Amino acid sequence: MTAAAAGRVRRGRIARYSPALLCALLPVIGSAHAGGAARLKCRAFDSKAAYQHLVKQCQFGTRVPGTPAHEQCCRWLSEELRSRADEVVVHRFRAKAGDRWLPLANIVATFNPKGERHILLGAHWDTRPTADRDPDPANRKQAILGANDGASGVAVLLEIARSLAADPPSQRVTIVLFDGEDYGETASGMFLGSRAFAEGYTGPPVSWGAVLDMVGDRDLRLPYERYSVEKAPAVVERIWGAARRAGSRAFVHEVGPRILDDHVFLLLRGIPCVDVIDFDYPHWHTLADTPDKCSPESLGQVGRAVLRAISEDEASGPS
Numbered sequence: 001m002t003a004a005a006a007g008r009v010r011r012g013r014i015a016r017y018s019p020a021l022l023c024a025l026l027p028v029i030g031s032a033h034a035g036g037a038a039r040l041k042c043r044a045f046d047s048k049a050a051y052q053h054l055v056k057q058c059q060f061g062t063r064v065p066g067t068p069a070h071e072q073c074c075r076w077l078s079e080e081l082r083s084r085a086d087e088v089v090v091h092r093f094r095a096k097a098g099d100r101w102l103p104l105a106n107i108v109a110t111f112n113p114k115g116e117r118h119i120l121l122g123a124h125w126d127t128r129p130t131a132d133r134d135p136d137p138a139n140r141k142q143a144i145l146g147a148n149d150g151a152s153g154v155a156v157l158l159e160i161a162r163s164l165a166a167d168p169p170s171q172r173v174t175i176v177l178f179d180g181e182d183y184g185e186t187a188s189g190m191f192l193g194s195r196a197f198a199e200g201y202t203g204p205p206v207s208w209g210a211v212l213d214m215v216g217d218r219d220l221r222l223p224y225e226r227y228s229v230e231k232a233p234a235v236v237e238r239i240w241g242a243a244r245r246a247g248s249r250a251f252v253h254e255v256g257p258r259i260l261d262d263h264v265f266l267l268l269r270g271i272p273c274v275d276v277i278d279f280d281y282p283h284w285h286t287l288a289d290t291p292d293k294c295s296p297e298s299l300g301q302v303g304r305a306v307l308r309a310i311s312e313d314e315a316s317g318p319s
């Protein structure tokens, strides 16, 4: 171990252990529920494939609601999930942002609909119509590509979907790709998809959930998001604990800022859900939010942590 590794974990460093090795070395999480202890499954996560999902979304161009690229990307995402999940429903709806009515679509994929426990995973798939944080004022009316702000979380979820298709979960797992997260100039025109989903939710109770947003930064660092700590501390413990056991060092054990994001609208409806987000991203809402600012390794750390959390939940049984 080098001096740097022995001290505080440096930003951007990643664990080099394979998930399979970690699973072999770490104790199996078991439980005393009827049927005895279950084995912890080690589900594979292909970081390079996840990165390709990120690049593919960006190849459609900016995914602003109401544009042809947005519709094309919607169809592609729906088809990708249909090839992996047991059920896929595209909820099309209109929502008002300022004086415009936007055509929006939440894409909802379900694995094992009969599962007793229920895990909800979300990310937003739309991109912002304005690069309002761009250093060059001439660029600020252009839409962003959203490699990190949008595509990264979706990319991780698509790869998690592939992994769950290969090794089906005993729980019900719902993946929701939210639309209209990043549209408005103010919060009233944002989070449109998660608001609609939360307000109309009539499905089975959710045991726990996580929203993934801005998780592709090459220099990934994920503190606890503060609303998550306040409203869903057990889920924070579950995800960050699983991350530690999966060797995902980007998840740091300190409290970060409060961030208004899709999870807040789920929390308001009583759905225990955390936000996994690295808000310290210099290219946020600029034209420079492009795939080269993201890395397969960062996506892999998040994907492995979430898959580990699913497997640990599965192995510990109902609680």
Ligand SMILES: [Zn+2]
Binding pocket: 128, 149, 182, 285
């Ligand atoms: Zn954004």
